[in-house]
Amino acid sequence: MSRLARPAARLATGSRTVARRLAARAAAWCARGRRHDLTGWRAVLGVLLRLAVLACGLYLLARIVRALPALMWLVTAGWLVAAWRSGRPPAQAAGEAPAEAAEEAPPAPDREAIHTLLLEVMGDAPAVHLRTVLAHLQERGQWEGRTVSDLRAALAAVGVPHERGVKVRGVPTWGVRRRDLKAPSPAAAQEASTAPSTAA
Template sequence: MSRLAPAAARLTTGSHTVVRRLAARAAAWCARGHRADLTGWRAALGVLARLAVLGVGLYVIARIVRALPALMWLLTAGWLAAAWRAGRPPEQTAEERQDEAATEAPVLPDREAVVTLLLEVMGDAPAVHLRTVLAHLQERGQWEGRTVSDLRAALAAVGVPHERGVKVGRVPTWGVRRRDLEAPSPAAAPEASTAPSTAA
Protein backbone atom coordinates (compact mmCIF):
# COMPACT_ATOMS: atom_id res chain seq x y z
CA MET A 1 0.00 0.00 0.00
CA SER A 2 2.87 2.40 0.75
CA ARG A 3 4.09 2.18 -2.86
CA LEU A 4 0.70 3.27 -4.14
CA ALA A 5 0.34 6.14 -1.67
CA PRO A 6 2.16 8.77 -3.82
CA ALA A 7 0.09 7.88 -6.89
CA ALA A 8 -3.14 7.96 -4.88
CA ALA A 9 -2.21 11.34 -3.38
CA ARG A 10 -1.44 12.72 -6.83
CA LEU A 11 -4.79 11.51 -8.21
CA THR A 12 -6.63 12.94 -5.20
CA THR A 13 -4.94 16.33 -5.51
CA GLY A 14 -5.46 16.34 -9.26
CA SER A 15 -9.14 15.45 -8.91
CA HIS A 16 -9.67 18.37 -6.53
CA THR A 17 -7.90 20.68 -8.97
CA VAL A 18 -9.98 19.47 -11.91
CA VAL A 19 -13.21 19.96 -9.94
CA ARG A 20 -12.20 23.51 -8.97
CA ARG A 21 -11.31 24.38 -12.55
CA LEU A 22 -14.55 22.99 -13.95
CA ALA A 23 -16.58 24.76 -11.26
CA ALA A 24 -14.77 28.06 -11.90
CA ARG A 25 -15.32 27.83 -15.65
CA ALA A 26 -18.98 26.90 -15.23
CA ALA A 27 -19.51 29.77 -12.77
CA ALA A 28 -17.76 32.22 -15.12
CA TRP A 29 -19.85 31.04 -18.08
CA CYS A 30 -23.07 31.42 -16.10
CA ALA A 31 -22.00 34.83 -14.73
CA ARG A 32 -21.55 36.16 -18.26
CA GLY A 33 -25.27 35.63 -18.77
CA HIS A 34 -26.05 38.45 -16.32
CA ARG A 35 -27.48 41.53 -18.08
CA ALA A 36 -25.95 44.71 -16.67
CA ASP A 37 -28.42 46.83 -18.63
CA LEU A 38 -31.39 45.29 -16.81
CA THR A 39 -32.43 45.17 -13.17
CA GLY A 40 -34.22 42.72 -10.91
CA TRP A 41 -35.16 39.24 -12.06
CA ARG A 42 -34.85 40.16 -15.73
CA ALA A 43 -31.12 40.72 -15.32
CA ALA A 44 -30.72 37.17 -13.98
CA LEU A 45 -32.65 35.43 -16.75
CA GLY A 46 -29.46 34.77 -18.71
CA VAL A 47 -27.80 33.21 -15.68
CA LEU A 48 -30.82 30.99 -15.03
CA ALA A 49 -30.93 29.94 -18.69
CA ARG A 50 -27.27 28.92 -18.63
CA LEU A 51 -27.79 27.01 -15.40
CA ALA A 52 -30.65 25.18 -17.08
CA VAL A 53 -28.41 24.33 -20.04
CA LEU A 54 -25.81 22.87 -17.68
CA GLY A 55 -28.47 20.85 -15.88
CA VAL A 56 -29.90 19.48 -19.12
CA GLY A 57 -26.41 18.62 -20.34
CA LEU A 58 -25.64 16.65 -17.18
CA TYR A 59 -28.98 14.86 -17.45
CA VAL A 60 -28.33 13.90 -21.08
CA ILE A 61 -24.86 12.58 -20.21
CA ALA A 62 -26.33 10.53 -17.37
CA ARG A 63 -28.96 9.04 -19.67
CA ILE A 64 -26.35 8.18 -22.30
CA VAL A 65 -24.15 6.49 -19.70
CA ARG A 66 -27.12 4.49 -18.39
CA ALA A 67 -27.93 3.39 -21.92
CA LEU A 68 -24.29 2.57 -22.70
CA PRO A 69 -22.58 1.57 -19.43
CA ALA A 70 -19.35 0.81 -21.31
CA LEU A 71 -18.83 4.56 -21.69
CA MET A 72 -18.01 4.69 -17.97
CA TRP A 73 -14.65 3.09 -18.76
CA LEU A 74 -13.88 5.87 -21.24
CA LEU A 75 -15.05 8.61 -18.90
CA THR A 76 -13.09 7.13 -16.00
CA ALA A 77 -9.94 6.87 -18.10
CA GLY A 78 -10.33 10.49 -19.22
CA TRP A 79 -10.87 11.69 -15.67
CA LEU A 80 -7.85 9.78 -14.35
CA ALA A 81 -5.65 11.20 -17.13
CA ALA A 82 -6.80 14.76 -16.39
CA ALA A 83 -6.37 14.28 -12.62
CA TRP A 84 -2.91 12.79 -13.11
CA ARG A 85 -1.79 15.79 -15.15
CA ALA A 86 -3.37 18.31 -12.78
CA GLY A 87 -1.86 16.61 -9.72
CA ARG A 88 1.69 16.68 -11.05
CA PRO A 89 3.95 18.00 -8.27
CA PRO A 90 5.99 21.13 -9.04
CA GLU A 91 9.62 20.68 -9.98
CA GLN A 92 12.13 21.62 -7.37
CA THR A 93 15.24 22.41 -9.41
CA ALA A 94 16.79 25.86 -9.05
CA GLU A 95 16.73 26.52 -12.80
CA GLU A 96 13.01 25.83 -13.05
CA ARG A 97 12.33 28.05 -10.06
CA GLN A 98 14.20 30.88 -11.79
CA ASP A 99 12.27 30.28 -15.01
CA GLU A 100 9.00 30.24 -13.09
CA ALA A 101 9.88 33.51 -11.35
CA ALA A 102 10.75 35.05 -14.70
CA THR A 103 7.45 33.99 -16.26
CA GLU A 104 5.43 35.14 -13.26
CA ALA A 105 7.01 38.59 -13.22
CA PRO A 106 4.60 40.07 -15.83
CA VAL A 107 1.52 38.87 -13.86
CA LEU A 108 1.28 42.33 -12.25
CA PRO A 109 1.30 44.81 -15.19
CA ASP A 110 1.25 48.59 -14.79
CA ARG A 111 -1.81 50.48 -13.62
CA GLU A 112 -2.89 51.46 -17.12
CA ALA A 113 -3.04 47.84 -18.27
CA VAL A 114 -5.02 46.83 -15.16
CA VAL A 115 -7.51 49.68 -15.67
CA THR A 116 -7.92 48.67 -19.32
CA LEU A 117 -8.68 45.09 -18.26
CA LEU A 118 -11.19 46.18 -15.62
CA LEU A 119 -13.01 48.47 -18.05
CA GLU A 120 -13.12 45.65 -20.60
CA VAL A 121 -14.71 43.25 -18.11
CA MET A 122 -17.00 46.01 -16.83
CA GLY A 123 -18.44 46.76 -20.27
CA ASP A 124 -21.20 49.38 -20.07
CA ALA A 125 -21.89 48.79 -16.37
CA PRO A 126 -20.91 51.39 -13.75
CA ALA A 127 -19.05 48.78 -11.66
CA VAL A 128 -17.79 45.21 -11.63
CA HIS A 129 -17.29 42.66 -8.87
CA LEU A 130 -13.78 41.33 -8.28
CA ARG A 131 -15.05 37.76 -8.40
CA THR A 132 -16.25 38.44 -11.96
CA VAL A 133 -12.81 39.79 -12.89
CA LEU A 134 -11.14 36.75 -11.32
CA ALA A 135 -13.46 34.38 -13.20
CA HIS A 136 -12.65 36.27 -16.43
CA LEU A 137 -8.93 35.75 -15.86
CA GLN A 138 -9.24 32.09 -14.88
CA GLU A 139 -11.39 31.37 -17.90
CA ARG A 140 -8.44 32.48 -20.02
CA GLY A 141 -5.99 30.24 -18.19
CA GLN A 142 -4.63 32.95 -15.89
CA TRP A 143 -4.60 33.19 -12.11
CA GLU A 144 -5.39 29.51 -11.60
CA GLY A 145 -5.74 28.74 -7.91
CA ARG A 146 -5.86 32.43 -6.95
CA THR A 147 -8.58 34.07 -4.86
CA VAL A 148 -10.32 37.43 -4.62
CA SER A 149 -7.91 38.31 -1.80
CA ASP A 150 -4.99 37.79 -4.17
CA LEU A 151 -6.68 40.05 -6.72
CA ARG A 152 -7.25 42.72 -4.08
CA ALA A 153 -3.57 42.64 -3.17
CA ALA A 154 -2.60 42.96 -6.84
CA LEU A 155 -4.92 45.95 -7.32
CA ALA A 156 -3.54 47.60 -4.22
CA ALA A 157 0.01 47.08 -5.51
CA VAL A 158 -0.71 49.10 -8.66
CA GLY A 159 -2.87 51.70 -6.93
CA VAL A 160 -6.31 50.71 -8.25
CA PRO A 161 -9.08 51.63 -5.75
CA HIS A 162 -11.57 48.93 -4.79
CA GLU A 163 -14.21 48.68 -2.08
CA ARG A 164 -16.27 46.07 -0.26
CA GLY A 165 -19.80 47.43 -0.78
CA VAL A 166 -19.84 47.78 -4.57
CA LYS A 167 -23.28 46.83 -5.90
CA VAL A 168 -23.79 45.04 -9.21
CA GLY A 169 -27.28 43.70 -9.75
CA ARG A 170 -28.18 44.81 -6.19
CA VAL A 171 -25.56 42.49 -4.72
CA PRO A 172 -22.86 44.28 -2.65
CA THR A 173 -19.38 42.78 -2.42
CA TRP A 174 -15.77 43.60 -3.28
CA GLY A 175 -15.62 45.47 -6.57
CA VAL A 176 -14.37 48.41 -8.62
CA ARG A 177 -16.38 51.44 -9.75
CA ARG A 178 -15.97 53.09 -13.13
CA ARG A 179 -15.76 56.56 -11.61
CA ASP A 180 -12.76 55.52 -9.52
CA LEU A 181 -10.97 54.16 -12.58
CA GLU A 182 -11.59 57.30 -14.59
CA ALA A 183 -10.35 59.54 -11.75
CA PRO A 184 -6.70 60.71 -11.84
CA SER A 185 -4.26 58.17 -10.44
CA PRO A 186 -2.89 58.79 -6.90
CA ALA A 187 0.62 59.13 -8.33
CA ALA A 188 -0.40 62.28 -10.17
CA ALA A 189 -1.70 63.96 -7.01
CA PRO A 190 1.70 64.96 -5.52
CA GLU A 191 2.75 66.51 -8.84
CA ALA A 192 -0.44 68.52 -8.99
CA SER A 193 -0.01 69.72 -5.40
CA THR A 194 3.53 70.97 -6.02
CA ALA A 195 2.56 72.87 -9.16
CA PRO A 196 1.51 76.13 -7.35
CA SER A 197 4.69 76.19 -5.26
CA THR A 198 6.91 75.84 -8.31
CA ALA A 199 4.97 78.55 -10.09
CA ALA A 200 5.44 80.86 -7.10
Template structure:
Protein backbone atom coordinates in the same frame (compact mmCIF):
# COMPACT_ATOMS: atom_id res chain seq x y z
CA UNK B 1 5.36 4.33 1.13
CA UNK B 2 3.93 1.59 -1.07
CA UNK B 3 4.50 1.35 -4.79
CA UNK B 4 0.97 2.56 -5.59
CA UNK B 5 0.95 5.48 -3.15
CA UNK B 6 2.78 7.91 -5.45
CA UNK B 7 0.55 7.32 -8.54
CA UNK B 8 -2.55 7.44 -6.33
CA UNK B 9 -1.41 10.75 -4.82
CA UNK B 10 -0.76 12.15 -8.32
CA UNK B 11 -4.23 11.13 -9.52
CA UNK B 12 -5.82 12.56 -6.35
CA UNK B 13 -3.98 15.88 -6.74
CA UNK B 14 -4.82 15.98 -10.44
CA UNK B 15 -8.48 15.21 -9.76
CA UNK B 16 -8.63 18.06 -7.28
CA UNK B 17 -6.98 20.48 -9.73
CA UNK B 18 -9.21 19.31 -12.58
CA UNK B 19 -12.36 19.73 -10.48
CA UNK B 20 -11.30 23.27 -9.47
CA UNK B 21 -10.51 24.16 -13.09
CA UNK B 22 -13.84 22.81 -14.39
CA UNK B 23 -15.73 24.52 -11.55
CA UNK B 24 -14.03 27.85 -12.28
CA UNK B 25 -14.79 27.56 -16.00
CA UNK B 26 -18.43 26.67 -15.32
CA UNK B 27 -18.76 29.59 -12.89
CA UNK B 28 -17.17 31.99 -15.38
CA UNK B 29 -19.46 30.71 -18.14
CA UNK B 30 -22.52 31.22 -15.94
CA UNK B 31 -21.33 34.71 -14.88
CA UNK B 32 -20.99 35.74 -18.53
CA UNK B 33 -24.74 35.18 -18.90
CA UNK B 34 -25.47 38.28 -16.82
CA UNK B 35 -26.95 41.12 -18.89
CA UNK B 36 -25.57 44.59 -18.17
CA UNK B 37 -28.29 46.33 -20.17
CA UNK B 38 -31.04 45.09 -17.81
CA UNK B 39 -31.63 45.61 -14.10
CA UNK B 40 -32.97 43.53 -11.23
CA UNK B 41 -33.95 39.90 -11.65
CA UNK B 42 -34.17 40.22 -15.45
CA UNK B 43 -30.41 40.82 -15.61
CA UNK B 44 -29.79 37.47 -13.88
CA UNK B 45 -32.03 35.39 -16.16
CA UNK B 46 -29.11 34.48 -18.41
CA UNK B 47 -27.13 33.23 -15.39
CA UNK B 48 -30.10 31.17 -14.19
CA UNK B 49 -30.63 29.71 -17.66
CA UNK B 50 -26.98 28.64 -17.85
CA UNK B 51 -27.16 27.04 -14.39
CA UNK B 52 -30.31 25.14 -15.46
CA UNK B 53 -28.49 23.97 -18.62
CA UNK B 54 -25.57 22.67 -16.53
CA UNK B 55 -27.92 20.83 -14.16
CA UNK B 56 -29.88 19.41 -17.10
CA UNK B 57 -26.65 18.23 -18.74
CA UNK B 58 -25.58 16.49 -15.51
CA UNK B 59 -29.03 14.87 -15.28
CA UNK B 60 -28.80 13.61 -18.88
CA UNK B 61 -25.32 12.24 -18.24
CA UNK B 62 -26.57 10.40 -15.13
CA UNK B 63 -29.49 8.96 -17.12
CA UNK B 64 -27.11 7.86 -19.88
CA UNK B 65 -24.81 6.12 -17.40
CA UNK B 66 -27.78 4.43 -15.76
CA UNK B 67 -29.11 3.23 -19.12
CA UNK B 68 -25.68 2.22 -20.47
CA UNK B 69 -23.34 1.36 -17.57
CA UNK B 70 -20.46 0.72 -20.00
CA UNK B 71 -20.29 4.49 -20.59
CA UNK B 72 -18.98 4.80 -17.02
CA UNK B 73 -15.81 2.96 -18.10
CA UNK B 74 -15.17 5.59 -20.78
CA UNK B 75 -15.89 8.47 -18.41
CA UNK B 76 -13.73 7.13 -15.61
CA UNK B 77 -10.86 6.34 -18.00
CA UNK B 78 -11.03 9.83 -19.49
CA UNK B 79 -11.12 11.43 -16.04
CA UNK B 80 -8.17 9.32 -14.81
CA UNK B 81 -6.03 10.26 -17.83
CA UNK B 82 -6.90 13.95 -17.44
CA UNK B 83 -6.22 13.79 -13.67
CA UNK B 84 -2.87 12.06 -14.29
CA UNK B 85 -1.84 14.87 -16.65
CA UNK B 86 -3.10 17.60 -14.31
CA UNK B 87 -1.34 16.02 -11.31
CA UNK B 88 2.10 16.06 -12.95
CA UNK B 89 4.72 17.21 -10.43
CA UNK B 90 6.24 20.65 -10.93
CA UNK B 91 9.72 19.17 -11.55
CA UNK B 92 8.44 17.24 -14.59
CA UNK B 93 7.06 20.34 -16.29
CA UNK B 94 8.84 23.64 -15.56
CA UNK B 95 6.66 25.56 -18.05
CA UNK B 96 3.61 24.80 -15.91
CA UNK B 97 5.20 26.36 -12.83
CA UNK B 98 5.98 29.55 -14.73
CA UNK B 99 2.29 29.84 -15.65
CA UNK B 100 1.16 29.31 -12.07
CA UNK B 101 3.43 31.95 -10.55
CA UNK B 102 1.64 35.29 -10.53
CA UNK B 103 3.17 37.74 -13.00
CA UNK B 104 4.47 41.12 -11.92
CA UNK B 105 1.55 43.48 -12.35
CA UNK B 106 1.86 47.02 -13.60
CA UNK B 107 -0.57 49.49 -11.96
CA UNK B 108 -1.17 51.44 -15.18
CA UNK B 109 -1.85 48.26 -17.17
CA UNK B 110 -4.33 47.03 -14.55
CA UNK B 111 -6.11 50.41 -14.52
CA UNK B 112 -6.34 50.29 -18.33
CA UNK B 113 -7.78 46.77 -18.13
CA UNK B 114 -10.35 47.87 -15.54
CA UNK B 115 -11.42 50.84 -17.65
CA UNK B 116 -11.67 48.56 -20.69
CA UNK B 117 -13.87 46.09 -18.80
CA UNK B 118 -15.93 49.03 -17.47
CA UNK B 119 -16.71 50.43 -20.91
CA UNK B 120 -19.05 53.43 -20.63
CA UNK B 121 -20.41 52.39 -17.23
CA UNK B 122 -19.47 54.28 -14.04
CA UNK B 123 -18.35 51.06 -12.31
CA UNK B 124 -17.61 47.38 -12.89
CA UNK B 125 -17.96 44.29 -10.70
CA UNK B 126 -14.80 42.30 -9.99
CA UNK B 127 -16.49 39.09 -11.12
CA UNK B 128 -17.01 40.73 -14.54
CA UNK B 129 -13.33 41.69 -14.65
CA UNK B 130 -12.35 38.12 -13.71
CA UNK B 131 -14.63 36.69 -16.44
CA UNK B 132 -13.08 39.20 -18.88
CA UNK B 133 -9.59 37.95 -17.96
CA UNK B 134 -10.58 34.29 -18.18
CA UNK B 135 -12.10 34.81 -21.64
CA UNK B 136 -8.60 35.86 -22.71
CA UNK B 137 -7.07 32.72 -21.18
CA UNK B 138 -5.67 34.51 -18.12
CA UNK B 139 -6.26 33.94 -14.41
CA UNK B 140 -7.68 30.44 -14.94
CA UNK B 141 -8.77 28.84 -11.70
CA UNK B 142 -8.51 32.09 -9.74
CA UNK B 143 -11.28 33.73 -7.72
CA UNK B 144 -12.53 37.23 -6.99
CA UNK B 145 -10.59 37.10 -3.70
CA UNK B 146 -7.34 36.68 -5.68
CA UNK B 147 -8.25 39.69 -7.81
CA UNK B 148 -9.03 41.74 -4.70
CA UNK B 149 -5.63 40.81 -3.22
CA UNK B 150 -3.86 41.85 -6.45
CA UNK B 151 -5.71 45.19 -6.49
CA UNK B 152 -4.81 45.79 -2.83
CA UNK B 153 -1.11 45.14 -3.58
CA UNK B 154 -1.28 47.77 -6.33
CA UNK B 155 -3.19 50.29 -4.15
CA UNK B 156 -6.08 50.31 -6.63
CA UNK B 157 -9.27 51.27 -4.76
CA UNK B 158 -12.09 48.73 -4.76
CA UNK B 159 -15.11 48.42 -2.52
CA UNK B 160 -17.75 45.93 -1.46
CA UNK B 161 -20.96 47.87 -2.19
CA UNK B 162 -20.35 48.90 -5.80
CA UNK B 163 -23.67 48.88 -7.67
CA UNK B 164 -23.83 47.85 -11.30
CA UNK B 165 -27.30 47.35 -12.79
CA UNK B 166 -28.73 47.76 -9.28
CA UNK B 167 -26.72 44.87 -7.79
CA UNK B 168 -24.16 45.71 -5.07
CA UNK B 169 -21.02 43.57 -4.74
CA UNK B 170 -17.21 43.89 -4.92
CA UNK B 171 -16.22 46.27 -7.69
CA UNK B 172 -14.29 49.31 -8.89
CA UNK B 173 -15.68 52.79 -9.57
CA UNK B 174 -14.44 54.97 -12.42
CA UNK B 175 -14.13 58.04 -10.15
CA UNK B 176 -11.85 56.09 -7.78
CA UNK B 177 -9.61 55.01 -10.66
CA UNK B 178 -9.25 58.55 -11.94
CA UNK B 179 -8.36 59.92 -8.48
CA UNK B 180 -4.63 59.87 -7.57
CA UNK B 181 -3.51 56.87 -5.55
CA UNK B 182 -2.58 57.31 -1.85
CA UNK B 183 1.10 56.57 -2.61
CA UNK B 184 1.12 59.18 -5.41
CA UNK B 185 -0.39 61.74 -2.99
CA UNK B 186 2.31 60.97 -0.40
CA UNK B 187 5.08 61.26 -3.01
CA UNK B 188 3.71 64.62 -4.20
CA UNK B 189 3.46 66.02 -0.67
CA UNK B 190 6.98 64.77 0.13
CA UNK B 191 8.37 66.34 -3.04
CA UNK B 192 6.60 69.64 -2.25
CA UNK B 193 7.93 69.72 1.32
CA UNK B 194 11.51 68.99 0.20
CA UNK B 195 11.29 71.68 -2.50
CA UNK B 196 10.14 74.23 0.11
Protein backbone atom coordinates in the same frame (compact mmCIF):
# COMPACT_ATOMS: atom_id res chain seq x y z
CA MET C 1 6.27 4.74 1.91
CA SER C 2 4.64 2.34 -0.55
CA ARG C 3 5.57 2.47 -4.23
CA LEU C 4 1.94 3.25 -5.00
CA ALA C 5 1.79 6.22 -2.62
CA ARG C 6 3.37 8.70 -5.04
CA PRO C 7 1.14 7.80 -8.05
CA ALA C 8 -1.90 7.80 -5.77
CA ALA C 9 -1.00 11.25 -4.42
CA ARG C 10 -0.51 12.52 -7.99
CA LEU C 11 -3.91 11.20 -9.04
CA ALA C 12 -5.55 12.71 -5.96
CA THR C 13 -3.94 16.10 -6.59
CA GLY C 14 -4.82 15.96 -10.27
CA SER C 15 -8.42 14.99 -9.53
CA ARG C 16 -8.82 18.00 -7.27
CA THR C 17 -7.29 20.24 -9.94
CA VAL C 18 -9.56 18.87 -12.68
CA ALA C 19 -12.63 19.21 -10.47
CA ARG C 20 -11.79 22.82 -9.57
CA ARG C 21 -11.06 23.63 -13.21
CA LEU C 22 -14.37 22.19 -14.42
CA ALA C 23 -16.27 23.97 -11.65
CA ALA C 24 -14.56 27.28 -12.45
CA ARG C 25 -15.31 26.94 -16.17
CA ALA C 26 -18.94 26.07 -15.47
CA ALA C 27 -19.27 29.02 -13.08
CA ALA C 28 -17.64 31.40 -15.59
CA TRP C 29 -19.92 30.13 -18.38
CA CYS C 30 -23.00 30.67 -16.22
CA ALA C 31 -21.78 34.12 -15.11
CA ARG C 32 -21.47 35.20 -18.75
CA GLY C 33 -25.22 34.75 -19.07
CA ARG C 34 -25.86 37.74 -16.79
CA ARG C 35 -27.24 40.79 -18.58
CA HIS C 36 -25.54 43.95 -17.34
CA ASP C 37 -27.96 46.16 -19.24
CA LEU C 38 -30.89 44.90 -17.15
CA THR C 39 -31.73 44.84 -13.44
CA GLY C 40 -33.61 42.55 -11.10
CA TRP C 41 -34.59 39.01 -12.05
CA ARG C 42 -34.30 39.77 -15.77
CA ALA C 43 -30.57 40.35 -15.38
CA VAL C 44 -29.97 36.86 -13.98
CA LEU C 45 -32.40 35.03 -16.26
CA GLY C 46 -29.55 34.00 -18.56
CA VAL C 47 -27.60 32.62 -15.61
CA LEU C 48 -30.59 30.53 -14.52
CA LEU C 49 -31.08 29.19 -18.05
CA ARG C 50 -27.43 28.15 -18.26
CA LEU C 51 -27.68 26.44 -14.88
CA ALA C 52 -30.70 24.55 -16.18
CA VAL C 53 -28.74 23.49 -19.29
CA LEU C 54 -25.92 22.18 -17.09
CA ALA C 55 -28.36 20.29 -14.87
CA CYS C 56 -30.05 18.72 -17.91
CA GLY C 57 -26.68 17.75 -19.35
CA LEU C 58 -25.62 16.02 -16.12
CA TYR C 59 -28.98 14.26 -15.91
CA LEU C 60 -28.71 13.00 -19.50
CA LEU C 61 -25.14 11.84 -18.91
CA ALA C 62 -26.25 9.90 -15.83
CA ARG C 63 -29.11 8.29 -17.77
CA ILE C 64 -26.81 7.31 -20.64
CA VAL C 65 -24.23 5.78 -18.29
CA ARG C 66 -26.98 3.94 -16.45
CA ALA C 67 -28.36 2.55 -19.71
CA LEU C 68 -24.87 1.66 -21.00
CA PRO C 69 -22.70 0.86 -17.94
CA ALA C 70 -19.71 0.07 -20.18
CA LEU C 71 -19.38 3.81 -20.88
CA MET C 72 -18.35 4.27 -17.27
CA TRP C 73 -15.00 2.69 -18.15
CA LEU C 74 -14.43 5.34 -20.80
CA VAL C 75 -15.44 8.14 -18.44
CA THR C 76 -13.18 6.76 -15.71
CA ALA C 77 -10.26 6.33 -18.09
CA GLY C 78 -10.65 9.88 -19.40
CA TRP C 79 -10.80 11.26 -15.86
CA LEU C 80 -7.69 9.31 -14.81
CA VAL C 81 -5.71 10.57 -17.81
CA ALA C 82 -6.74 14.17 -17.13
CA ALA C 83 -5.97 13.79 -13.41
CA TRP C 84 -2.57 12.24 -14.11
CA ARG C 85 -1.60 15.11 -16.42
CA SER C 86 -2.90 17.77 -14.06
CA GLY C 87 -1.19 16.17 -11.06
CA ARG C 88 2.33 16.61 -12.42
CA PRO C 89 4.64 18.63 -10.16
CA PRO C 90 5.12 22.21 -11.45
CA ALA C 91 8.82 21.68 -12.19
CA GLN C 92 8.12 18.49 -14.12
CA ALA C 93 5.24 20.04 -16.03
CA ALA C 94 7.38 22.99 -17.07
CA GLY C 95 10.32 20.77 -18.00
CA GLU C 96 12.63 22.56 -15.57
CA ALA C 97 14.66 21.54 -12.57
CA PRO C 98 12.95 22.17 -9.21
CA ALA C 99 15.74 24.53 -8.11
CA GLU C 100 15.35 26.66 -11.23
CA ALA C 101 11.58 26.77 -10.84
CA ALA C 102 11.90 27.85 -7.22
CA GLU C 103 14.24 30.69 -8.09
CA GLU C 104 11.84 32.24 -10.60
CA ALA C 105 9.32 34.58 -9.03
CA PRO C 106 5.96 35.39 -10.65
CA PRO C 107 5.89 38.74 -12.44
CA ALA C 108 4.56 41.66 -10.44
CA PRO C 109 1.18 43.06 -11.50
CA ASP C 110 1.40 46.08 -13.81
CA ARG C 111 -0.65 49.01 -12.49
CA GLU C 112 -1.01 50.63 -15.91
CA ALA C 113 -2.15 47.37 -17.51
CA ILE C 114 -4.72 46.90 -14.74
CA HIS C 115 -5.96 50.49 -15.23
CA THR C 116 -6.31 49.86 -18.97
CA LEU C 117 -8.22 46.63 -18.35
CA LEU C 118 -10.59 48.22 -15.84
CA LEU C 119 -11.34 51.16 -18.12
CA GLU C 120 -11.89 48.80 -21.05
CA VAL C 121 -14.41 46.69 -19.13
CA MET C 122 -15.98 49.81 -17.59
CA GLY C 123 -16.73 51.39 -20.97
CA ASP C 124 -18.77 54.56 -20.54
CA ALA C 125 -20.06 53.60 -17.08
CA PRO C 126 -18.84 55.43 -13.96
CA ALA C 127 -17.93 52.15 -12.23
CA VAL C 128 -17.56 48.40 -12.75
CA HIS C 129 -18.12 45.40 -10.52
CA LEU C 130 -15.15 43.13 -9.86
CA ARG C 131 -17.19 40.06 -10.78
CA THR C 132 -17.72 41.61 -14.22
CA VAL C 133 -13.96 42.13 -14.58
CA LEU C 134 -13.33 38.53 -13.49
CA ALA C 135 -15.86 37.20 -16.01
CA HIS C 136 -14.20 39.33 -18.70
CA LEU C 137 -10.82 37.77 -17.91
CA GLN C 138 -12.17 34.23 -17.80
CA GLU C 139 -13.88 34.68 -21.16
CA ARG C 140 -10.39 35.19 -22.58
CA GLY C 141 -8.95 32.10 -20.91
CA GLN C 142 -7.31 34.00 -18.06
CA TRP C 143 -7.72 33.70 -14.29
CA GLU C 144 -9.48 30.34 -14.51
CA GLY C 145 -10.28 29.04 -11.06
CA ARG C 146 -9.73 32.45 -9.47
CA THR C 147 -12.30 34.36 -7.41
CA VAL C 148 -13.22 37.97 -6.70
CA SER C 149 -11.09 37.75 -3.56
CA ASP C 150 -8.05 36.95 -5.71
CA LEU C 151 -8.83 39.94 -7.91
CA ARG C 152 -9.16 42.18 -4.87
CA ALA C 153 -5.74 41.02 -3.66
CA ALA C 154 -4.21 41.83 -7.07
CA LEU C 155 -5.75 45.31 -7.04
CA ALA C 156 -4.55 45.93 -3.50
CA ALA C 157 -1.03 44.87 -4.49
CA VAL C 158 -0.80 47.73 -7.01
CA GLY C 159 -2.78 50.25 -4.97
CA VAL C 160 -5.97 50.35 -7.07
CA PRO C 161 -8.85 51.55 -4.84
CA HIS C 162 -11.87 49.24 -4.69
CA GLU C 163 -14.86 49.21 -2.36
CA ARG C 164 -17.69 46.90 -1.33
CA GLY C 165 -20.64 49.22 -1.96
CA VAL C 166 -20.00 50.26 -5.57
CA LYS C 167 -23.34 50.48 -7.39
CA VAL C 168 -23.73 49.54 -11.04
CA ARG C 169 -27.32 49.75 -12.32
CA GLY C 170 -28.51 49.93 -8.73
CA VAL C 171 -26.74 46.77 -7.52
CA PRO C 172 -24.05 47.35 -4.82
CA THR C 173 -21.09 44.99 -4.50
CA TRP C 174 -17.28 45.00 -4.76
CA GLY C 175 -16.19 47.29 -7.57
CA VAL C 176 -14.00 50.12 -8.85
CA ARG C 177 -15.06 53.69 -9.63
CA ARG C 178 -13.72 55.66 -12.57
CA ARG C 179 -12.89 58.68 -10.42
CA ASP C 180 -10.69 56.51 -8.19
CA LEU C 181 -8.70 55.31 -11.19
CA LYS C 182 -7.93 58.90 -12.18
CA ALA C 183 -6.75 59.79 -8.66
CA PRO C 184 -3.12 59.05 -7.68
CA SER C 185 -2.47 55.87 -5.75
CA PRO C 186 -2.07 56.18 -1.93
CA ALA C 187 1.62 55.18 -2.24
CA ALA C 188 2.28 57.84 -4.88
CA ALA C 189 0.42 60.48 -2.87
CA GLN C 190 2.46 59.62 0.24
CA GLU C 191 5.73 59.83 -1.70
CA ALA C 192 4.75 63.22 -3.11
CA SER C 193 3.84 64.53 0.33
CA THR C 194 7.08 63.35 1.93
CA ALA C 195 9.40 64.38 -0.92
CA PRO C 196 11.79 67.23 0.05
CA SER C 197 11.09 70.58 -1.53
CA THR C 198 13.61 71.83 -4.09
CA ALA C 199 12.56 75.45 -3.76
CA ALA C 200 15.21 77.85 -2.45
